[in-house]
Amino acid sequence: MAKRRAFDVTTLPGFTTIAILAFVLLYAPIVTLVIYSFNGGNSVNQWGGFSLQWYAIAAQNEAVQDATARSLIIAVWASVISTTVATMAALGTTRRGKFKGQTIIYVIINQPLMVPEIVTAVSLLIFFSSVKVATGYSGLGYLILAHSAFCIPFAYLPIKARLEGMDTTMETAAADLYATPWQSFRYVTLPLLLPGVIAGAMLAFIISLDNVIITEFVKSAGQDTLPTYMLGQLRRALTPEVNAISTALLGLTVLILTLFVFVTKKRD
Amino acid sequence: MSRQTPGRSKGLNGWLLSTPALILLLLAASGPLLIVAVYSVLEKGDYSGVRWILSGEGWFRVLFEKDIFDQTISLADANLSIFWRSFKLSIATTVITFAFGLPTAWFIATRPAKSRAFWLFLITIPFWTNLLIRTFAIMEVIRNQGILNTFLMHFGLISEPIQILYTDTAVLMGMTYVYLPLMVLPLYAAIDRFDFRLIEAGYDLYASRWQVLRGVILPIIKPGIIAGCILVFIPSLGAYVTPRVLGGGKNMMIGNFIELQFGQGQNWPLGAALSTVLLLVVLVSLLVYTRASSRDNPNG
Amino acid sequence: MSTNIAVDARNVGKIYGNGAGAVTALGDVSIAIEKGEFFTLLGPSGCGKTTLLRCIAGFETPTTGTIHLSGRDITYDPPYQRPVNTVFQSYALFPHLTVAQNVGFGLKMQGTPASDVAKAVERVLALVKLEAFADRLPQQLSGGQQQRVALARALAPEPEVLLLDEPLSALDLKLRKEMQSELKRLQTETGITFIFVTHDQEEALTMSNRIGVMSAGALLQVGTPHDIYESPVNRFVADFIGETNFLEGEVEGGQVRIGTGDLLAVDLNGETGGVTLAIRPEQVSVKAADAQLSGKITEATYLGTDTHYTIGLGDGSHLVARVQSNSVAAFGVGDTVGIAIDAKAVQVLKS
Numbered sequence: 048m049a050k051r052r053a054f055d056v057t058t059l060p061g062f063t064t065i066a067i068l069a070f071v072l073l074y075a076p077i078v079t080l081v082i083y084s085f086n087g088g089n090s091v092n093q094w095g096g097f098s099l100q101w102y103a104i105a106a107q108n109e110a111v112q113d114a115t116a117r118s119l120i121i122a123v124w125a126s127v128i129s130t131t132v133a134t135m136a137a138l139g140t141t142r143r144g145k146f147k148g149q150t151i152i153y154v155i156i157n158q159p160l161m162v163p164e165i166v167t168a169v170s171l172l173i174f175f176s177s178v179k180v181a182t183g184y185s186g187l188g189y190l191i192l193a194h195s196a197f198c199i200p201f202a203y204l205p206i207k208a209r210l211e212g213m214d215t216t217m218e219t220a221a222a223d224l225y226a227t228p229w230q231s232f233r234y235v236t237l238p239l240l241l242p243g244v245i246a247g248a249m250l251a252f253i254i255s256l257d258n259v260i261i262t263e264f265v266k267s268a269g270q271d272t273l274p275t276y277m278l279g280q281l282r283r284a285l286t287p288e289v290n291a292i293s294t295a296l297l298g299l300t301v302l303i304l305t306l307f308v309f310v311t312k313k314r315d
Numbered sequence: 316m317s318r319q320t321p322g323r324s325k326g327l328n329g330w331l332l333s334t335p336a337l338i339l340l341l342l343a344a345s346g347p348l349l350i351v352a353v354y355s356v357l358e359k360g361d362y363s364g365v366r367w368i369l370s371g372e373g374w375f376r377v378l379f380e381k382d383i384f385d386q387t388i389s390l391a392d393a394n395l396s397i398f399w400r401s402f403k404l405s406i407a408t409t410v411i412t413f414a415f416g417l418p419t420a421w422f423i424a425t426r427p428a429k430s431r432a433f434w435l436f437l438i439t440i441p442f443w444t445n446l447l448i449r450t451f452a453i454m455e456v457i458r459n460q461g462i463l464n465t466f467l468m469h470f471g472l473i474s475e476p477i478q479i480l481y482t483d484t485a486v487l488m489g490m491t492y493v494y495l496p497l498m499v500l501p502l503y504a505a506i507d508r509f510d511f512r513l514i515e516a517g518y519d520l521y522a523s524r525w526q527v528l529r530g531v532i533l534p535i536i537k538p539g540i541i542a543g544c545i546l547v548f549i550p551s552l553g554a555y556v557t558p559r560v561l562g563g564g565k566n567m568m569i570g571n572f573i574e575l576q577f578g579q580g581q582n583w584p585l586g587a588a589l590s591t592v593l594l595l596v597v598l599v600s601l602l603v604y605t606r607a608s609s610r611d612n613p614n615g
Numbered sequence: 616m617s618t619n620i621a622v623d624a625r626n627v628g629k630i631y632g633n634g635a636g637a638v639t640a641l642g643d644v645s646i647a648i649e650k651g652e653f654f655t656l657l658g659p660s661g662c663g664k665t666t667l668l669r670c671i672a673g674f675e676t677p678t679t680g681t682i683h684l685s686g687r688d689i690t691y692d693p694p695y696q697r698p699v700n701t702v703f704q705s706y707a708l709f710p711h712l713t714v715a716q717n718v719g720f721g722l723k724m725q726g727t728p729a730s731d732v733a734k735a736v737e738r739v740l741a742l743v744k745l746e747a748f749a750d751r752l753p754q755q756l757s758g759g760q761q762q763r764v765a766l767a768r769a770l771a772p773e774p775e776v777l778l779l780d781e782p783l784s785a786l787d788l789k790l791r792k793e794m795q796s797e798l799k800r801l802q803t804e805t806g807i808t809f810i811f812v813t814h815d816q817e818e819a820l821t822m823s824n825r826i827g828v829m830s831a832g833a834l835l836q837v838g839t840p841h842d843i844y845e846s847p848v849n850r851f852v853a854d855f856i857g858e859t860n861f862l863e864g865e866v867e868g869g870q871v872r873i874g875t876g877d878l879l880a881v882d883l884n885g886e887t888g889g890v891t892l893a894i895r896p897e898q899v900s901v902k903a904a905d906a907q908l909s910g911k912i913t914e915a916t917y918l919g920t921d922t923h924y925t926i927g928l929g930d931g932s933h934l935v936a937r938v939q940s941n942s943v944a945a946f947g948v949g950d951t952v953g954i955a956i957d958a959k960a961v962q963v964l965k966s
Contacts, residue, residue, distance in 0.1 A: 057425040057511060059418075060524055066422030069415045073441055073495060076452035079462060083455065132336040139332025152333050155340050161601060162348070163553020165570040166590045170347035172577060173354055173587070176364070196343035199336055219674055220707035222694040224721035225772065230695075234720075238711045257445040260555050264577075274447050281560060293448040300443055308436065 081297065084290035101291035111292065114276040118256055121187065121272065125194035126202070126251035132195075133202035133251075134244055138236075141210045159197040167197065168264035175265055185267045193265050194255045201254045202247035205311070209243025242310050249307045253300055348594065355587035365583050373584025377592060394572070400483065401568040405551035408490040412498040412547050413540070415491075420502035420539075424509075435503070442496035450560045453489045454480065457561075481563035489557040494550060498543040505539020545604045549597050569593055618686055621776055621808040622648040622671055627680035629666050640666040641677070642832040648776075648810060648825075650685075653802045655811045655819040658829035659855070664812045667829075668778050671810065672701050685775060695724070700769035701778045704785070706761050708753035714764050715740070715749040721772035739767045742801065759790045766801070776808045783818070795822055816856045820844065828852050844895075850964055853893040860894040860934050863966065871963070874930035877908055881961045889966035896923070898960040899936035901946060906953030910934065912946050926954060 084102070088095020105111050133156075140152055159167065175189045217239065221231040259274040266275060273292060280289050358370035375381075380391040423434045441449060456462045457479040464476040479485050513535070517527040533540070555570035562568070567575070569589060576586030629641040641663045648654045656664035669675040671682060673694030681690045689697050700721065708717050718739055719732045727735075740746045743763040753761055762782060769777055779798075783791045799822050802809045813819055819826050820840045827837045828851075836848045847853035850861065864873040866887045871879050873892070881892065900906075901924055913933070914925035917940065924936045924946060934954060946952055 059421060059528060062418035062421050065415060065418035069419045069495065070437065073438075073492070076456045076492070077441070077444070077449070079455055080448070080452040128339075132339055136333040136336035139329040143329055146329050148330065152330075152337065155337055155345055156333075158340065159344050161549070161597065162344075163550065163570070163593055163597060165553050165555045165573055166348070166351065166594050167344060168555075169573060169577060169586060169590050170351040171343065173583070174347040174350050192339075192343045196339050199340060203336075216703060216705060216707040217709060219694075220701070220703060220709070221720070221724075222674075223672060223699075223701045224768070225695045225724040226720075227695055227724075230724055234724075235709060253443055257443070259445070259447050264574075274445060277447050277451070278556070278560075289451060293445070293451060296445055297448060300445070301440060304436070304440060304443055308432075 077297070080290055081294045083287055084294040086287045086290070101287045102295070105288050105291045105295075108288070110271065110276060111273075111288075114271040114273045117187070117270065118272040118274075121190050121194050122252050122255040124191045125198050125255040126248045128191070128195040129198035129251045130202040130206075130244060130248040133199050133247060134206055134240070136199075137203055137206040137210055141207050142213075142215055156203055157200050160200050164260040168261045171261060172264045179267075187270070189265050189267075190262060190270065190272075193261055194258065197258070197261065198251035198254050202251040205246040205250060206240065206243040209240055209246070213239055246307055246311050249303050249310070253303055256296070256299070351587045351590050351594075353587075355584055355591050357584055357587075359582050359584050370584065373582070373588040376582065376585045377588050397567050397569060397572050400566065401552055401570075404483065404487055404490065404568065405548050405554075407487055408494060408551045409498075409544050409547045411487070411491045412495050413543065416495060416498035416502055416543060417540075419495075420499045420506055423499070423503050424506040438496050438499050438503075442500070446493060446556050447560075449493050450489055450557050453485075453492050454560060457485055457488065480561065481566065483562070483566055485561040486558045486566055486568070489561040490551050490554055493557055494547045497546040497550070501539045501542035501546060502536065503539075505536040505542075509536060541604055541607050545600060549600055552596065553593055619650050620647050620683075621650040621652075621685060622646075622810065623683040623686075624667070624671070625681050625683075627667065627670060627677045627682065629663075629670065629675060630678045639832050641670075643680070644829075644832070644834045645680075646827055646834055646837065648808060650808050651806050652824040653799065653809045653811065653822055655813060655823040655826045656829060657813060657816060657819040657826050657855075659814055661831075662829040663832040664829050665780060666832075668701075668780055668810065668812050671776070672699055672778050673697050698772075698775045699778060700772060700774040700776075701780060702762075702765050702769045702782045704781045706753075706765040706782075708761055708764055708768070710753055713750050713752060714745065714756070717753065717764060718767045718771050720768060725772065735771050739771045742770065742804075743767045743797075758785055759794070762786065762794065763797075766798075770801070770805065770807070774807065776810060779809060779811045781813055783813075791818075798822060820856070828855065830855075845960070845962070847893060847962055847964070850891055850893070853962060853964065858896050858935065858937075860892075860896060860899065862892040862894065862932060862934070864890055864892060866890060874932055875908065875928050876930075879907070879956065879958065879961070881958045881963055884963045886963050886965055891964045891966050893962040893964055894934070894956055895960065896935045896937035898957045899934055900955040900957075901926070901936050901938055902953040902955060904951075904953050906955045908954040908956070909951060910954055912948055912950045912952060915946060915948055917945075924952075926952065 083094075085097050085099065086095055087098030087100065136152070136156060140149060171189075171193050175193075178189075179185050213236075217235050218231050221235045222228075226234060257274065258272075259278060262272050263275050263278060266272070271279065273296060277289055277292060354365055355373045356369055356371065357365040357373070358368040359372060360366050376391070376394075378391060378394065379388055380394075381388055419438070423431060423438065426434055454461075458464070459476040459478065459480065461480075463479070464473075467473045468476065479488075509532070513531055514527055517531045522530065552568075553570050554568055555574060558566060558568040558571055559574075562571075570593075573586050573589045573593070576582045576589065580586075624644060624646045627641055627644045628639070631638045631640060644663070644667060646667075656667060658664050666675060670677050673689070673692060673696075676691060681688055683689065684697065684699065709720065712720065715733075715736050719736045722732045722735055723729075736749070737746070740749055743766055745760060745763055745767065748756060748760065748764075753764060756764065762785075765782065783794050786794060795818060798809070798811075811819075811822065820843075823840055825837060825839055826843050828835045828843060830851055836843060836852050838846075843852065844856055847856065847859075853859045853861075862873050864871040864879070866883060866889075867878065869880075869883065871881055871883070871890060871892060873879060879892070883890075908928065910926040910928045912924050913927045914923070916923040920940060921937050922940045922945070924938070926934050926936060928934065936954070
């Protein structure tokens with residue numbers, strides 16, 4: 048059989064086709080969702096021309112405004128807290144060689160990644176409802192606490208990766224040049240670590256914004272975030288308003304991800 | 316530098332710096348898990364919650380039920396069918412995501428360096444997209460008036476819409492869609508490290524493409540395969556949103572069943588027991604994974 | 616207490632780990648380095664020279680012994696409290712700071728007012744001829760330029776002692792030679808005590824006032840380049856510095872009988888019994904015939920100004936002779952020749 052294509056060790060039969068198919072199938076539903084958010088018609092099925100009406104409706108919907116504000120507040124708090132705490136943990140567990148109990152720390156830090164969300168959600172429901180009864184407090188605190196906790200591993204990993212790429216010679220040179228340990232951290236370690244910290248904060252922000260299950264279980268009545276609002280809409284008649292909100296969230300996610308790639312590529 | 320032995324101060328500082336993270340996690344993540352285990356052996360309260368009396372009822376109800384009238388004990392068929400569905404769908408999801416994921420990971424890993432970042436970005440976006448959005452997106456596609464049905468009817472392949480939504484198939488499609496990136500990423504990492512000259516050696520020694528795949532490539536990227544399978548299987552098993560949105564109320568998986576106990580079903584001990592079971596299954600799977608990957612990698 | 620000693624290390628030892636796997640990086644090392652001198656620690660890798668340097672800098676704490684700086688005990692002081700600065704082998708320039716900010720870093724950490732820092736930075740950059748690069752980032756500079764920035768950064772705080780850890784090893788040959796004379800000039804100009812670490816004996820001989828030869832954690836010999844070269848105390852030092860011929864022999868009646876049976880009249884230096892004679896190749900002259908010793912030429916290599924002859928002696932041993940190409944008639948392989956050795960230049964070592 049005459050071979051028309053040059054032999055290439057990297058190709059396997061059919062793989063490219065399946066891969067392309069996978070990408071198409073992966074994006075088709077999302078693209079459809081986005082397109083229908085601009086549906087001028089009133090139903091989710093028929094296309095009624097291009098329109099921004101659903102975005103307007105969503106923007107004016109008080110419940111949506113309320114949920115958006117709450118989502119953003121929680122996400123900001125959660126990313127600040129989790130990133131700060133994760134930075135300290137990364138500093139404590141990296142570039143130090145092995146020490147006792149290191150594995151336990153890793154396990155606890157990465158636990159939210161491993162345990163199914165439903166289990167965490169249930170456990171927090173039980174725990175917080177007892178606290179609610181005991182203290183009577185039912186504000187945003189529980190949600191912020193829960194979000195901060197499960198955002199920690201997402202902030203931790205990029206910071207740790209960045210730290211591992213920095214050898215300690217810099218800090219040694221700083222100490223040689225009269226910098227106390229705190230000065231060394233402030234003027235050398237922290238500036239060099241900053242891209243990793245920012246990346247971690249961004250990941251934490253996205254993760255908090257996107258969370259569904261834990262938020263659904265932990266929230267009190269009336270404390271909707273955007274995802275729980277959308278989940279609630281499920282029970283009623285679906286309108287393209289949901290598409291509009293989804294597209295907006297998607298846009299925000301892509302924006303942050305692009306920034307993330309930019310921040311982690313810089314300065315190498 | 317004080318005169319402390321370096322080993323000790325390393326460890327002390329390490330712990331000290333990690334403490335805030337640990338406290339936060341123990342308070343709002345790991346700690347409550349223990350509470351779940353405790354609640355699973357308490358007695359069900361009248362309206363909700365529990366009474367602080369020890370009871371094996373919760374665990375009993377995981378697998379069995381007692382007939383109200385004649386007190387006969389029998390297997391809880393409904394429960395078992397839920398467990399079976401969860402297991403079946405998770406395995407199926409793992410297999411299908413692997414079938415699609417391997418070629419996709421291969422494709423990305425064999426792109427030239429410049430475009431590779433683009434493809435990686437492309438596969439990562441769905442991963443970071445809200446789970447609900449992705450599930451909604453699939454729902455739009457497979458609804459009776461959705462794209463898939465409209466498409467099939469338009470081309471005359473079917474005469475009326477196929478009811479896909481609210482079936483097991485819908486849940487399977489949803490989970491495959493949601494978890495595909497999780498399979499692709501570890502596979503990509505493994506293939507990226509793969510030494511392609513080994514394939515050349517295989518071809519040089521008369522192996523066919525299929526034989527090279529089976530005998531050279533797959534065994535070497537096995538750690539990536541295992542990682543991908545674990546990363547898909549575990550979340551699938553505990554899935555909640557996808558089966559709820561795509562399965563309606565009837566095709567419950569373990570996650571939905573657990574939620575039921577805290578919602579309408581009002582049986583917190585049962586819910587806690589089920590959660591503990593799920594947690595144990597996850598732990599066992601993780602142990603299997605670490606055992607398997609350390610066996611392949613004796614140097615750690 | 617004599618205050619013209621800059622660094623006084625006494626009985627310094629450093630052991631890593633404990634039990635069976637313990638590694639002795641430094642044995643019992645004592646050394647006194649004078650103010651204003653260019654001192655080189657010379658030895659093969661693993662000999663402990665870098666460990667000793669790091670103990671002086673404060674990055675390591677000695678397991679035993681003490682280190683005094685101008686009479687003060689600094690053994691346990693952290694590095695940021697020692698008026699000692701280091702030029703690192705990898706330069707360790709801060710990538711997020713400009714050249715000027717790098718150079719001014721030490722002064723800034725000490726709390727010097729910004730205007731004084733700026734003046735000092737200007738002065739030091741002029742010293743290393745890098746004024747034009749003040750606002751560049753280190754990554755934008757060549758290897759040689761980065762090396763000079765590292766030097767400037769360490770000099771700016773005007774330390775009592777400057778430590779240099781093989782700073783020239785990453786440079787190409789021509790640049791190395793240039794930097795060697797640069798360093799020598801800087802040291803003379805600033806008058807700061809330089810402690811230089813290297814494994815390159817030629818470098819050590821070129822730049823140093825005194826050299827300390829180390830091997831396997833021990834200090835073998837301290838002396839001027841001339842002393843080290845002409846009068847090595849043992850075989851290792853003789854072998855490590857320059858080229859040496861070694862002939863085994865026995866002391867016999869005030870002279871040494873070597874393997875060929877010949878008797879050589881040399882300065883015994885108090886040795887008796889079995890001895891090793893260390894003879895530099897340039898101290899070996901080759902004649903047509905009739906000399907102290909005789910042998911047959913097995914190799915002749917013409918190197919331009921010099922010619923190297925390897926001459927086999929009767930008992931199987933060899934001597935390498937280095938002669939100026941013009942002064943002697945050229946000999947060829949296989950020729951039998953006479954060999955004269957400058958007895959005064961022979962170093963007698965214990966076997």
